[in-house]
Amino acid sequence: MGILSEAYRDDPVKQDLIVPLDFSTIKEVPESHAWPKLYDDEDKALDQLKACISSIPVIDLEDPNALDNIYDACVTWGMFQVINHGIPLDLLDQMELEANKLFNLPFEQKKKVVRSPEEAIGYGYPRITPFFSKLMWNEGFTIMGNSYVQHAIKLWPNHFQGFCGVMEEYQTRMKDLGNKLMGLFLKSLNIPESTIKWEDRDLCTALHLNSYPACPDPTQTMGLAPHTDTFLFTILHQSGNASGLQVLKDGPGWVSVDPYPGALVVNVGDLLHIISNARFPSAVHRAVVNNEKQRLSFAYFYGPPLDFQVSPFTDYPGCEGPCFTSLKVKEYVSIKSKYLDLALSLVKKSD
Numbered sequence: 001m002g003i004l005s006e007a008y009r010d011d012p013v014k015q016d017l018i019v020p021l022d023f024s025t026i027k028e029v030p031e032s033h034a035w036p037k038l039y040d041d042e043d044k045a046l047d048q049l050k051a052c053i054s055s056i057p058v059i060d061l062e063d064p065n066a067l068d069n070i071y072d073a074c075v076t077w078g079m080f081q082v083i084n085h086g087i088p089l090d091l092l093d094q095m096e097l098e099a100n101k102l103f104n105l106p107f108e109q110k111k112k113v114v115r116s117p118e119e120a121i122g123y124g125y126p127r128i129t130p131f132f133s134k135l136m137w138n139e140g141f142t143i144m145g146n147s148y149v150q151h152a153i154k155l156w157p158n159h160f161q162g163f164c165g166v167m168e169e170y171q172t173r174m175k176d177l178g179n180k181l182m183g184l185f186l187k188s189l190n191i192p193e194s195t196i197k198w199e200d201r202d203l204c205t206a207l208h209l210n211s212y213p214a215c216p217d218p219t220q221t222m223g224l225a226p227h228t229d230t231f232l233f234t235i236l237h238q239s240g241n242a243s244g245l246q247v248l249k250d251g252p253g254w255v256s257v258d259p260y261p262g263a264l265v266v267n268v269g270d271l272l273h274i275i276s277n278a279r280f281p282s283a284v285h286r287a288v289v290n291n292e293k294q295r296l297s298f299a300y301f302y303g304p305p306l307d308f309q310v311s312p313f314t315d316y317p318g319c320e321g322p323c324f325t326s327l328k329v330k331e332y333v334s335i336k337s338k339y340l341d342l343a344l345s346l347v348k349k350s351d
């Protein structure tokens with residue numbers, strides 16, 4: 001955790017881009033959060049049509065064809081949903097209860113655990129906020145390792161154990177699932193596991209809880225601006241009661257990724273894009289909001305140790321050489337935190 005904070009320390013964020021609005025008191029979208037109109041009724045109808053003709057695949061991890069399905073989904077979408085993933089559904093329910101408990105605290109309480117300017121952990125607006133001229137309709141809480149303990153004690157001095165137990169269990173289960181998915185990604189790309197080796201305890205992971213409060217005019221604001229995730233891949237749980245996640249696809253444009261009962265969303269991030277030598281796209285995605293209910297999502301970011309050297313794997317038929325320079329994870333994290341969506345192009349090899 002310390003090392004990742006180091007990577008962020010060079011770029012402290014201004015306080016007003018960290019502390020969210022007290023959304024519970026807001027009756028209309030303020031100028032600070034008004035993005036150019038996102039969609040109108042025609043777009044909405046089009047979205048529904050697109051959802052009928054193309055949607056990201058749902059893959060059963062116990063299906064004998066899971067590996068081929070994962071490869072196809074990653075090449076086509078950089079994203080898929082998984083079922084039979086081994087995460088108990090009641091743990092997902094408990095996560096929702098705990099996240100609700102946190103985000104529904106009075107604003108003054110939540111401010112006690114606000115992220116400090118050079119850190120990645122704690123409560124606040126998304127960390128990508130400084131790259132956009134408008135603020136997002138989102139409040140989040142980031143956990144790395146056991147950082148949640150100090151925060152939970154501040155929030156609930158006498159009953160922090162419930163929150164802590166669930167966060168710990170969730171991270172342990174996510175890491176196991178992450179290891180399993182990592183093995184499948186490598187297999188699907190024909191990359192020998194021996195070329196990508198690290199100690200489990202050194203993995204760089206983070207858990208980010210997102211809350212998107214119901215919004216008086218969802219067409220006017222953005223829940224989470226378009227981005228790619230930095231690490232290898234992300235495992236996302238979205239609460240079942242509201243859609244919001246969208247993935248960008250050549251052709252149809254923004255395609256909704258609606259919650260599928262019991263499924264988790266998995267998306268390719270920048271580092272897997274680099275390792276796959278651009279065979280897997282790093283999924284560009286965003287979240288929109290709705291005017292009826294709060295939406296929650298939990299993103300678990302799975303990354304290699306920060307000292308790991310990331311190199312494109314080029315030993316496959318038809319490969320014309322590496323598309324990216326090889327670099328350490330912490331170097332890439334630092335480039336990403338300075339340049340966001342330009343980061344991948346900055347590490348691209350010139351012809």
Ligand SMILES: O=C(O)CCC(=O)C(=O)O
Binds near residue numbers: 210296
């Ligand atoms: O809320 C969502 O569906 C997306 C969250 C996300 O992309 C993130 O936290 O990086």
Ligand SMILES: [Fe+2]
Binds near residue numbers: 227228229234285299
């Ligand atoms: Fe994301």
